[in-house]
Amino acid sequence: MTTTEAVRAESVPAAAPAGRERSLGARIAARAGGGVMRVFLVLAGLFWLMPTVGLLLSSLRGPEDIAASGWWKVFTAPSELTFDNYQRLLDNSAITGSLLSTLLITVPSTVLVVVIGSFAGYAFAWMDFPGRDWWFLVVVGLLVVPVQVALIPVSELFGAIGIFETTFGVIMFHTAFGLPFAIFLLRNFFAEIPRELLEAARLDGAGEIRLFTRVVMPLGGPAIASLGIFQFLWVWNDMLVALIFADADSPPITVALQQQVRQFGNNIDVLAPGAFVSMVIPLAVFFAFQRQFVSGVMAGAVK
Numbered sequence: 001m002t003t004t005e006a007v008r009a010e011s012v013p014a015a016a017p018a019g020r021e022r023s024l025g026a027r028i029a030a031r032a033g034g035g036v037m038r039v040f041l042v043l044a045g046l047f048w049l050m051p052t053v054g055l056l057l058s059s060l061r062g063p064e065d066i067a068a069s070g071w072w073k074v075f076t077a078p079s080e081l082t083f084d085n086y087q088r089l090l091d092n093s094a095i096t097g098s099l100l101s102t103l104l105i106t107v108p109s110t111v112l113v114v115v116i117g118s119f120a121g122y123a124f125a126w127m128d129f130p131g132r133d134w135w136f137l138v139v140v141g142l143l144v145v146p147v148q149v150a151l152i153p154v155s156e157l158f159g160a161i162g163i164f165e166t167t168f169g170v171i172m173f174h175t176a177f178g179l180p181f182a183i184f185l186l187r188n189f190f191a192e193i194p195r196e197l198l199e200a201a202r203l204d205g206a207g208e209i210r211l212f213t214r215v216v217m218p219l220g221g222p223a224i225a226s227l228g229i230f231q232f233l234w235v236w237n238d239m240l241v242a243l244i245f246a247d248a249d250s251p252p253i254t255v256a257l258q259q260q261v262r263q264f265g266n267n268i269d270v271l272a273p274g275a276f277v278s279m280v281i282p283l284a285v286f287f288a289f290q291r292q293f294v295s296g297v298m299a300g301a302v303k
Contacts, residue, residue: 052279059085059272066268089273098256099277104167105242105252106235109174113231114224116175117182122212124183125190126198136187142180150177151244158245170245170252174235182227189223190216225289236282253278 057071060081065073074080089095123129124136154173155164163169193216201215217224239254246252251259257274260267 052276052283055272055276055279057081058268059276061085063269066272085269085273088270089277092270092274094256094260095253095270095274098251098253101167101246101250102236102252102254102278105170105174105246106232108171109178109235110228110231112171112175113178113182114228117179117186117227118217118220118224119212120179120183121186121190122216124187125193126216127208136183139180139183143184145180147177147240151240155244165245165247167247167250170242173241173245174231174238178231178234182231185227186220186223189220193219229286229289232285233282236278 054071057074058066060083061071061074062080062082062084065080124132124139158164158169158172163172198211198215201211206214237254238252239258242252242255243258246255253274257271257278260271260274
């Protein structure tokens with residue numbers, strides 16, 4: 001290199017490194033934006049939890065205090081808080097019996113949908129049988145059938161076979177209407193499993209049942225957990241199907257609370273704790289399995 005070329009090279013500014021830090025203004029803007037987003041998310045979470053908190057505080061106040069002022073009064077008069085309402089709730093056989101009835105409906109409906117949907121989803125994803133694609137289109141078509149359309153014909157069918165106004169009938173209804181979504185969800189998730197993994201298991205002598213239980217089920221755990229949470233919440237919070245098909249002598253909690261309002265409009269000391277208990281149980285189920293739920297959602301997003 002000549003002296004002239006060396007001088008020119010020194011006079012040319014060096015290229016900025018690819019990973020150089022952002023300017024001070026850009027960093028301040030980024031941090032401010034992140035802080036605003038965090039504040040917004042916190043406020044949104046508090047706003048979403050406000051009805052639940054209000055119901056909890058109302059369930060801990062006496063009927064006279066509830067009639068006199070709103071639930072926010074407890075922040076200035078914490079002495080109003082009492083557990084007497086929950087004692088009355090335990091003494092109310094209609095509410096406590098309805099909680100048991102709700103569990104007897106929700107748990108079998110969730111288990112049946114998860115088990116049958118898992119087998120069917122695996123079959124549609126990895127097994128060859130005549131008309132597989134057409135049958136799957138039928139399942140997809142059933143997703144758009146509203147529950148209201150089937151109420152009258154299913155009522156007549158259940159009445160003819162003797163399961164109308166029984167717990168078994170409600171379980172069958174929820175299972176039938178939960179299966180299309182379950183099959184659609186799990187089939188799409190199972191279909192993303194690498195084919196090489198299944199072929200390697202078959203070469204090792206694994207049959208379809210062993211392949212399903214040892215390979216597919218562990219890999220599909222997040223999706224199955226998400227499905228179980230959805231189904232549990234849908235069945236637990238259902239009122240329309242329970243109001244029509246459930247036994248009037250042992251209704252679920254949603255129907256029991258509605259009957260309490262109709263018969264005892266001022267029975268707020270029982271309604272408030274009963275409504276809170278009916279709300280907190282599905283919330284507890286969701287938070288208990290939230291890790292699996294988020295894993296299932298993120299796995300589906302990545303795939």
